[in-house]
Amino acid sequence: MSKNASGKLVEILLVEDNPADARLIREALAEMAEVSFNLECAGTLSEGLSRLGEGGVDLVLLDLGLPDSDGIETLTRVRTEMPAVPIVVLTGLQNDAGGVEAIRQGAQDYVRKERVDGRVLARSIRYAVERKKAQRRLEAYQTRLRSLASELAVAQERERRRIAIELHDRIGQTLVFAKMKLGELQACIPAGAEDKLSGMQGLLDGMIGEIRSLTFELSPPVLYELGLEAALEWLAERIEQQYGLKVELHDDGQPKPLGKDTRALLFRAVQELLVNVARHAHAGEARVSIWRESDFIRIEVQDNGKGFLSDEVLSCAGERDLFGLFSIQERAAELGGELKIKSSPGEGTQAVLTIPVTRTWRAKRRE
Numbered sequence: 001m002s003k004n005a006s007g008k009l010v011e012i013l014l015v016e017d018n019p020a021d022a023r024l025i026r027e028a029l030a031e032m033a034e035v036s037f038n039l040e041c042a043g044t045l046s047e048g049l050s051r052l053g054e055g056g057v058d059l060v061l062l063d064l065g066l067p068d069s070d071g072i073e074t075l076t077r078v079r080t081e082m083p084a085v086p087i088v089v090l091t092g093l094q095n096d097a098g099g100v101e102a103i104r105q106g107a108q109d110y111v112r113k114e115r116v117d118g119r120v121l122a123r124s125i126r127y128a129v130e131r132k133k134a135q136r137r138l139e140a141y142q143t144r145l146r147s148l149a150s151e152l153a154v155a156q157e158r159e160r161r162r163i164a165i166e167l168h169d170r171i172g173q174t175l176v177f178a179k180m181k182l183g184e185l186q187a188c189i190p191a192g193a194e195d196k197l198s199g200m201q202g203l204l205d206g207m208i209g210e211i212r213s214l215t216f217e218l219s220p221p222v223l224y225e226l227g228l229e230a231a232l233e234w235l236a237e238r239i240e241q242q243y244g245l246k247v248e249l250h251d252d253g254q255p256k257p258l259g260k261d262t263r264a265l266l267f268r269a270v271q272e273l274l275v276n277v278a279r280h281a282h283a284g285e286a287r288v289s290i291w292r293e294s295d296f297i298r299i300e301v302q303d304n305g306k307g308f309l310s311d312e313v314l315s316c317a318g319e320r321d322l323f324g325l326f327s328i329q330e331r332a333a334e335l336g337g338e339l340k341i342k343s344s345p346g347e348g349t350q351a352v353l354t355i356p357v358t359r360t361w362r363a364k365r366r367e
């Protein structure tokens with residue numbers, strides 16, 4: 001154990017199978033003046049993982065080539081088992097490319113074993129610990145933001161439904177009643193007023209129709225009354241009327257247990273994807289397929305249009321204020337699902353949205 005006056009004791013786990021390399025690291029660690037540490041060693045990945053499982057390790061110095069695991073896989077396994085522990089990867093001679101790759105895959109830093117000395121290690125350890133803390137804060141913030149966005153989307157959908165119901169029940173029904181009453185007047189109006197009466201009836205009919213389509217626009221009742229598949233049929237017709245885009249719908253006929261909030265989310269996602277086809281793809285038609293695959297529900301929206309550089313668009317969606325696909329991605333992730341897009345210029349676009357049924361069931365119980 002080495003301890004200085006100022007710092008907190010850092011518990012370091014060295015996972016290294018080569019005794020000579022392990023000695024180099026030990027000597028370098030012993031030279032460190034700025035970091036107080038306690039060192040433990042493991043010669044294999046499984047030994048390392050079982051020590052990590054006991055808890056209390058603040059940082060791992062990780063050799064990637066071990067008897068029971070090799071390369072980036074070693075790093076991935078440590079990260080998966082212990083996502084909160086910072087990792088400094090030990091690379092061999094002139095292996096900066098390997099080190100950079102390790103950082104891309106989630107290591108906080110790398111040091112070259114043959115160059116290692118107390119100063120280099122102390123700096124790397126301090127940076128790695130601080131970097132990891134900052135990353136964890138960012139991840140926690142991202143998770144909260146994602147869940148806030150999702151809550152907002154659900155709240156918005158519920159509010160739309162509430163307004164749609166009010167519109168239908170209060171205004172729509174009252175107008176229908178007013179039209180009936182007006183009809184009763186027909187027998188007793190003075191001669192010559194028939195045109196005025198039928199003009200008013202026409203106006204009322206128009207208003208009843210407007211209220212009805214506004215209600216559907218806000219929140220299609222079919223989604224709640226008959227389910228997602230029926231709502232998608234309605235949507236397909238609507239998109240064809242609005243944009244002239246022909247939409248073919250395929251359903252595997254399997255039961256798709258979905259909570260009403262999740263159903264609304266999927267409906268809005270397909271709507272966004274179809275509007276994208278209509279607005280951006282210049283496609284003749286689109287195909288929507290919905291099917292159940294063990295514990296997942298998948299919805300595919302495909303077009304034969306001009307395609308786009310989907311990776312580029314998605315990776316900088318926030319910067320360019322493009323929120324359509326980004327928001328589907330985020331909301332799917334919040335439900336434990338994902339949105340995958342395959343597209344390239346001239347090749348058309350295929351978007352597949354996957355939502356796990358199990359999580360959806362849980363969501364359903366909450367709803």
Ligand SMILES: Nc1ncnc2c1ncn2[C@@H]1O[C@H](COP(=O)(O)OP(=O)(O)O)[C@@H](O)[C@H]1O
Binds near residue numbers: 280313324
């Ligand atoms: N089906 C598609 N075909 C061609 N381009 C598409 C398609 N879907 C999306 N895009 C491209 O991806 C971009 C991002 O889409 P989106 O996030 O929905 O934002 P918005 O529709 O507001 O532009 C679009 O601006 C368009 O360039």
Ligand SMILES: [Mg+2]
Binds near residue numbers: 272275276325
């Ligand atoms: Mg869009």
